[in-house]
Amino acid sequence: xxxxxxxxxxxxxxxxxxxxxxxxxxxxxxxxxxxxxxxxxxxxxxxxxxxxxxxxxxxxxxxxxxxxxxxxxxxxxxxxxxxxxxxxxxxxxxxxxxxxxxxxxxxxxxxxxxxxxxxxxxxxxxxxxxxxxxxxxxxxxxxxxxxxxxxxxxxxxxxxxxxxxxxxxxxxxxxxxxxxxxxxxxxxxxxxxxxxxxxxxxxxxxxxxxxxxxxxxxxxxxxxxxxxxxxxxxxxxxxxxxxxxxxxxxxxxxxxxxxxxxxxxxxxxxxxxxxxxxxxxxxxxxxxxxxxxxxxxxxxxxxxxxxxxxxxxxxxxxxxxxxxxxxxxxxxxxxxxxxxxxxxxxxxxxxxxxxxxxxxxxxxxxxxxxxxxxxxxxxxxxxxxxxxxxxxxxxxxxxxxxxxxxxxxxxxxxxxxxxxxxxxxxxxxxxxxxxxxxxxxxxxxxxxxxxxxxxxxxxxxxxxxxxxxxxxxxxxxxxxxxxxxxxxxxxxxxxxxxxxxxx
Amino acid sequence: xxxxxxxxxxxxxxxxxxxxxxxxxxxxxxxxxxxxxxxxxxxxxxxxxxxxxxxxxxxxxxxxxxxxxxxxxxxxxxxxxxxxxxxxxxxxxxxxxxxxxxxxxxxxxxxxxxxxxxxxxxxxxxxxxxxxxxxxxxxxxxxxxxxxxxxxxxxxxxxxxxxxxxxxxxxxxxxxxxxxxxxxxxxxxxxxxxxxxxxxxxxxxxxxxxxxxxxxxxxxxxxxxxxxxxxxxxxxxxxxxxxxxxxxxxxxxxxxxxxxxxxxxxxxxxxxxxxxxxxxxxxxxxxxxxxxxxxxxxxxxxxxxxxxxxxxxxxxxxxxx
Numbered sequence: 001x002x003x004x005x006x007x008x009x010x011x012x013x014x015x016x017x018x019x020x021x022x023x024x025x026x027x028x029x030x031x032x033x034x035x036x037x038x039x040x041x042x043x044x045x046x047x048x049x050x051x052x053x054x055x056x057x058x059x060x061x062x063x064x065x066x067x068x069x070x071x072x073x074x075x076x077x078x079x080x081x082x083x084x085x086x087x088x089x090x091x092x093x094x095x096x097x098x099x100x101x102x103x104x105x106x107x108x109x110x111x112x113x114x115x116x117x118x119x120x121x122x123x124x125x126x127x128x129x130x131x132x133x134x135x136x137x138x139x140x141x142x143x144x145x146x147x148x149x150x151x152x153x154x155x156x157x158x159x160x161x162x163x164x165x166x167x168x169x170x171x172x173x174x175x176x177x178x179x180x181x182x183x184x185x186x187x188x189x190x191x192x193x194x195x196x197x198x199x200x201x202x203x204x205x206x207x208x209x210x211x212x213x214x215x216x217x218x219x220x221x222x223x224x225x226x227x228x229x230x231x232x233x234x235x236x237x238x239x240x241x242x243x244x245x246x247x248x249x250x251x252x253x254x255x256x257x258x259x260x261x262x263x264x265x266x267x268x269x270x271x272x273x274x275x276x277x278x279x280x281x282x283x284x285x286x287x288x289x290x291x292x293x294x295x296x297x298x299x300x301x302x303x304x305x306x307x308x309x310x311x312x313x314x315x316x317x318x319x320x321x322x323x324x325x326x327x328x329x330x331x332x333x334x335x336x337x338x339x340x341x342x343x344x345x346x347x348x349x350x351x352x353x354x355x356x357x358x359x360x361x362x363x364x365x366x367x368x369x370x371x372x373x374x375x376x377x378x379x380x381x382x383x384x385x386x387x388x389x390x391x392x393x394x395x396x397x398x399x400x401x402x403x404x405x406x407x408x409x410x411x412x413x414x415x416x417x418x419x420x421x422x423x424x425x426x427x428x429x430x431x432x433x434x435x436x437x438x439x440x441x442x443x444x445x446x447x448x449x450x451x452x453x454x455x456x457x458x459x460x461x462x463x464x465x466x467x468x469x470x471x472x473x474x475x476x477x478x479x480x481x482x483x484x485x486x487x488x489x490x491x492x493x494x495x496x497x498x499x500x501x502x503x
Numbered sequence: 504x505x506x507x508x509x510x511x512x513x514x515x516x517x518x519x520x521x522x523x524x525x526x527x528x529x530x531x532x533x534x535x536x537x538x539x540x541x542x543x544x545x546x547x548x549x550x551x552x553x554x555x556x557x558x559x560x561x562x563x564x565x566x567x568x569x570x571x572x573x574x575x576x577x578x579x580x581x582x583x584x585x586x587x588x589x590x591x592x593x594x595x596x597x598x599x600x601x602x603x604x605x606x607x608x609x610x611x612x613x614x615x616x617x618x619x620x621x622x623x624x625x626x627x628x629x630x631x632x633x634x635x636x637x638x639x640x641x642x643x644x645x646x647x648x649x650x651x652x653x654x655x656x657x658x659x660x661x662x663x664x665x666x667x668x669x670x671x672x673x674x675x676x677x678x679x680x681x682x683x684x685x686x687x688x689x690x691x692x693x694x695x696x697x698x699x700x701x702x703x704x705x706x707x708x709x710x711x712x713x714x715x716x717x718x719x720x721x722x723x724x725x726x727x728x729x730x731x732x733x734x735x736x737x738x739x740x741x742x743x744x745x746x747x748x749x750x751x752x753x754x755x756x757x758x759x760x761x762x763x764x765x766x767x768x769x770x771x772x773x774x775x776x777x778x779x780x781x782x783x784x785x786x787x788x789x790x791x792x793x794x795x796x797x798x799x800x801x802x803x804x805x806x807x808x809x810x811x812x813x814x815x816x817x818x819x820x821x822x823x824x
Binding site: 335353 | 688690691693702710769
C-alpha cells in the first residue's frame with residue numbers, strides 16, 4: 001500500500017465529487033465522492049441495488065447525474081458523454097461482453113479505430129494483426145489475434161474486452177463483475193492481468209460480489225449501501241467480515257414484519273431437476289401456506305430454476321410432483337392448466353402488453369384460462385375494477401394504456417392478472433423490483449393473503465430484506481445448485497450473504 | 504394533471520380516424536368544386552366498388568400487422584387464387600366449386616408464409632417475400648402466362664346491386680370489416696392478436712400458444728385474400744398472373760394510414776376502413792381531375808409517407824410527455 005502511494009502522481013486520475021442521482025422519486029445515489037490514483041485498484045462493493053452500476057454509468061457518461069462533478073485527469077464535468085470519457089482515457093468493461101463474434105480478435109480490438117490502407121478505403125489487416133500481437137504479447141496473453149471471436153471462451157472474451165479498452169491507451173479502467181462468468185483458473189489469470197495493468201500505472205475500479213477477490217487485489221475498498229456512501233477503507237486495515245457488516249448493516253425499518261401462516265401439506269415437490277449447467281440436481285418441497293424464498297447471487301441459476309418449473313425451458317431430467325401427482329409441464333400453458341402462475345421479473349420484457357389498456361392487461365390470463373371464445377366488455381370491466389380496487393391501483397380509467405401508470409401500479413396490474421383465478425402455486429420473480437415503498441407493502445400484503453388461504457408461494461428475490469422478512473424458508477443457490485435450505489427463524493443479512501458467496 | 508394530459512393526448516391519437524375523415528371530406532369538397540360530377544351517385548358507387556376487394560385484403564393485413572406479422576405476398580396470392588378460379592370456371596366446373604378451390608389455395612398459400620416463418624424463426628416479411636415468387640410463378644405456369652377470360656360466366660357477385668344502387672361487393676366488404684371489428688374487440692382471438700403483437704414473450708407466459716395462433720391469423724388472412732380474389736374475378740370477368748399486383752402495398756398502406764403500427768400491438772379496423780376509403784377517394788379525384796394515372800402511385804407514396812410522419816410525430820409526443 002505505502003509503496004504504491006509513493007509512486008502515484010500527486011493528481012488523482014479520477015475524482016468524483018458529490019454525485020447524486022434520482023430515478024423518479026427513488027434516490028439511487030446520494031452525495032458520493034471518491035478519488036482514484038494511477039497504479040491503484042479501488043474496489044467498489046455493495047449489495048444489489050446499492051448504486052454501484054449507477055455510479056459507474058455516471059462516470060462513463062452513460063447517464064447524467066442530477067448533481068455533482070466528475071473529473072477525469074483534471075478535466076471537470078457536470079455532464080459527461082460516453083465519447084468524452086473514452087477520449088479522456090476512461091474505459092468501462094460491462095458484464096455483458098460487447099464484442100462482434102464474426103470478426104477476428106484483431107478486428108475487434110481496433111473496431112471503430114482501424115488501421116487504414118494508403119487509399120484510406122481498406123483496412124490494413126496485416127498491420128492491424130501485427131499491432132494486436134504486440135499488445136497481446138505485452139500483456140502476456142496467449143490468444144491468437146487471427147481467430148474469430150466466436151471461437152473464444154468466455155474468459156478469453158473478458159480478457160479481450162480489457163485489451164480492447166487498453167489499445168485506446170486508457171489510463172482508467174472500470175470493470176463490472178468481470179469474473180462472474182469465469183471459472184477458477186480463468187479468474188486466476190485475470191487477476192494476474194489486472195496486477196500487471198496496475199504495475200503499469202493504470203487506475204482500476206473493480207466491482208465484485210466476491211470479497212475474496214476484493215481482498216486479493218484491492219488497495220482500497222469503497223462500500224455503498226442504498227445509494228449512500230458508507231466508507232472508504234484501506235484493504236490492510238479491515239477484514240472481510242467488517243466489510244460485509246458495512247455492506248448489509250441497515251436500520252430495521254426496511255424489513256417488513258410478516259404475519260406467518262400455518263404450514264400445511266406438501267404441495268409441490270421438485271425432484272432432481274437438471275438443465276444444462278445452469279440448474280444442477282435441485283430438489284425441494286414447498287408446502288401450502290408457505291413462502292419459499294430463493295436467494296443467491298446474479299447468475300447462480302435462480303431464474304433458470306423457475307423457468308424450468310414453469311415450463312419455459314424443458315428440463316434434461318427431474319420430476320415435478322404437484323399435490324402428490326406427477327405432472328409433465330412442457331410449456332407455460334401446461335403450467336397454468338396445472339395451477340401454477342408466474343409473476344415475471346422484468347415486467348417490460350415479460351409481463352406487460354405495453355400498447356394495451358389496464359383492463360386488457362388484467363383480464364388476459366383469465367380469458368386464456370376460461371377459454372370462452374367471446375368476451376363481454378361489461379364483465380371485463382367489472383373483473384378489472386374489482387382488482388383495481390383490491391390492489392388500490394391508481395389510475396383515472398381502466399381503459400388507460402398500461403404504460404401510462406407509475407412503475408408500482410404497473411407491477412400491481414401484472415400481479416392482479418393472476419388473482420382473478422385460483423392457483424395452487426404462485427411464483428414471484430423479483431416481485432418488488434423497481435417499485436416504490438407503498439406498492440411494495442401492498443404486494444407483501446397480497447402474498448400474506450395468498451398463503452393465509454393455503455396457497456404456496458415461491459419467491460425469487462435479490463432484495464435481502466425482502467427475502468428475510470417474507471420467506472418461511474430460504475433456498476440458497478450457488479452455481480446452479482441449492483446449496484442450503486435455511487429455516488428462516490432469525491437469520492441476519494451477513495449470515496445469508498455468506499451462504500451466497502461460499503459455504 | 505400529468506396523467507390527465509396523457510389520457511387526453513391518447514384519446515386524440517385514437518381519433519386518428521377523425522383526422523382521416525376530415526381529409527377525405529376535404530378532398531371530396533375540393534374535387535367537387537373542380538368537377539361536380541364527383542358527387543354523382545354513379546361515381547360514388549364506382550368508388551366504393553373499386554375499393555371493396557382492396558378493403559377485404561386490407562382487413563386481413565390489419566389483423567396481421569396488429570399481431571406483429573407482415574405479409575407482402577397477398578397481392579401475388581390474390582393473383583394465384585383468381586387464376587385457379589378462372590381456369591376452373593373455363594373448364595366448366597361449377598363456380599361454387601371453383602371459388603371453394605380458389606379460397607382453399609389462398610388459405611394454403613397464406614399458411615405457407617406463416618408456417619415457414621415459425622419453422623425458420625424468420626420474420627414473416629421475409630418468408631412472404633420469398634413466397635411472392637412462388638405464387639406468381641405458379642400462376643404464370645398454370646395459366647401459361649395467358650389471359651383467362653371467363654366470358655361473363657361468373658358475374659353475379661360483381662354486378663348485383665341492392666335496391667339497384669348499393670353494390671353487393673361493397674356489402675361483402677362491409678360485412679368483412681364488421682366481422683373483423685367484432686373479432687378484434689369482442690373475442691378472445693382478438694385479445695390474442697393484440698397480446699402477441701404487443702409482447703409475444705409475455706403472451707407465451709400467460710399461456711397463449713403463440714405459434715398456433717400465428718397460424719390461425721394467417722389462415723384468416725388467407726381466407727380474406729380468397730374472398731377478395733373472388734370479388735375481383737367476378738367484377739373484372741378475367742384473371743391473369745399479374746392480377747392483384749401492387750395490392751399488398753395499398754392494403755398495408757391503408758392499415759398504416761389507419762393507425763396500425765409496424766411493430767405490432769396497435770391498430771384499428773375502422774382506421775383501415777377509412778384508409779382504404781381515402782385511397783379510393785384520392786384515386787377517383789385524380790381521375791376526375793384528369794391527372795395521369797402514373798402520378799397516382801406517386802400520390803399514394805406521399806400519402807403513406809405523410810401518414811407515417813403524423814403517426815411517428817404523435818408517438819414522439821407521447822414519449823416526451
